[in-house]
Amino acid sequence: MTFTKPVLISGGGIASLLLASTLRRSNIPFIVYERDASPIFRAQGYRLRLSNEGLDAIEKALPPEKWETFWATCGKTGGSGLVTIDPLTGETLSQGPDAASRPNTGPREVLSSRDGKVVGISRGDMRKVFMEGIEDSIRWGHHVRSYELTADGVRAIFADGSESEDGCLLVGGEGIYSYVAKQLSGGKLKVYDLGSRGIHGQAPTAAFKGLGEGVFRLVDEKTVPGHKIFLITNVRPQDMDDPNVQFGWTMGGSPGVVKAPNNNYTLIGKPAADIAKSLTENWHPRFKPLFEQMNESEAAFWKITCSSPDGVPEWTNEPRVTVIGDAVHSMTPAGGIGANTAVRDSELLGRLLAEAGEFRDGITEAYEKEMRVYASEAVKTSFNQSVGAFGTNIDLNATIEPRDV
Structure with a gap:
């Protein structure tokens, strides 16, 4: 691999940590920036049901020995x-x-x-397994609020005004309150x-x-x-x-x-x-x-x-910035679809980076084009199931904005 600058990953959730594990397997340098002070800072949430698609993505992304631990x-x-x-x-x-x-x-x-x-x-157990072996590349207590492009890279800007080192790519994986998603899409990515x-x-x-x-x-x-x-x-x-x-x-x-x-x-x-x-x-x-x-x-x-049940919107592609998981396609718990779609993002983006062998224009564009197809279908399915199962409905004025907690 000829990656001379690390991939910067914002957020330490399951999609981000799986992507990081994939990059480590391919010897691609990376840094994960997580706003929490430690991995036990907050409740880890409910148990996740894994579909065939989700399991396939995780098995492809993880090194064989790490996959065995995960499966066990x-x-x-x-x-x-x-x-x-x-x-x-x-x-x-x-x-x-x-x-x-x-x-x-x-x-x-x-x-x-x-x-x-x-x-x-459980979400906590999944994070723990994905985190094993990559702890040295996780920076706790770093909340990404925005980013700036440099002459030949990108930097994350944190809530305290400090900046990250230069990276070749910034991946926003910080969930529904993602500042990266809002900046990248010009506000087109909305969560209701x-x-x-x-x-x-x-x-x-x-x-x-x-x-x-x-x-x-x-x-x-x-x-x-x-x-x-x-x-x-x-x-x-x-x-x-x-x-x-x-x-x-x-x-x-x-x-x-x-x-x-x-x-x-x-x-x-x-x-x-x-x-x-x-x-x-x-x-x-x-x-x-x-x-x-x-x-x-x-x-x-x-x-x-x-996210909008109309599907993942299009925005002007930025070669050095993209988004994964809930930051780009938040879903209801109906059908257990959200986490399975998020790990597909991680496997796809990690595979495209590994196949390229170096950072180059076109990687994020190819990722976003393929992701939009399966993620849009998943969001629609999740929303429709939620209407029947939970009695939910969508108010186009009830959007969730990025925040610091």
Whole structure:
């Protein structure tokens, strides 16, 4: 490789860290700039379900030994259908994308990806595996606010006004609050707040014994009249009897159901745990342990956001700057599509850089052209599924702007 300047990566999420792992495998120099002070600074979020496309991208991107570690870390759950349950009665309803509103007929929603199993991993575990072996190239406490092009490179500009060293390329991977995405696209890349809010929680495996093995969706349409409360969780038998393991769940509600104190959705811990317990106090005893035994310190709020369902817009290509993951295509949690699309970005961009052998004009243009096709389809699918599952809708005035927290 003849890269004389490093690839600069803004953000230390899963897409950025996978890209960094890919670059290390190809001996391409890079630096990751992450705004958090350390890898344990914030809650890591819910469990991610990996599709065939996502797994294929990760396997191609990682060195073989790192892939083996990643695969061993993933949980594998039997069954290929999403079981929908009425949490008030404990009754199993159906399987399929609209199982909460129809009888036990119709096709099943297939969730399995490899070996007939539903493959999943927590966001925190994924970050940990991707981070292994590249720690020396991560700079914590560096929040990228903008960038400037130089005579033959690019520099990131941080929130304190300081600048990075010269890089050959800047990749914005800092999520929905990306300053790089806004500057690069001239404001064309927008993220919309769909109004729905939720809570992530964790509890010891013993709390899940009443569910059995599988992927479960609980849908409550009675506790808050005119609104939905839903919960999704994944129970893996191989971990069920390990007291050191916790399973996660994520709950949410249609707009107006989950309300954080003072509208502060950065709160973690007891405030989120108390709201989750309050909303589920009338649920069937089969599900009570998920909340009674929850690890309150790990509870965290989340909000449903989405890029424009019209697809990824076009902007004037800048050869030395591009974007990956949520920074370019934020998605709802419906269908588990977002993370799988993000890792495809990382594999594609990393492969194009490795094939070029050096930085050259045309790499980011080729990446963006291919990414727009699969990412636009994914955003549309995610948005449409969210409308049906969560009761969300889009307000073109409710855009999310880059911010410093």
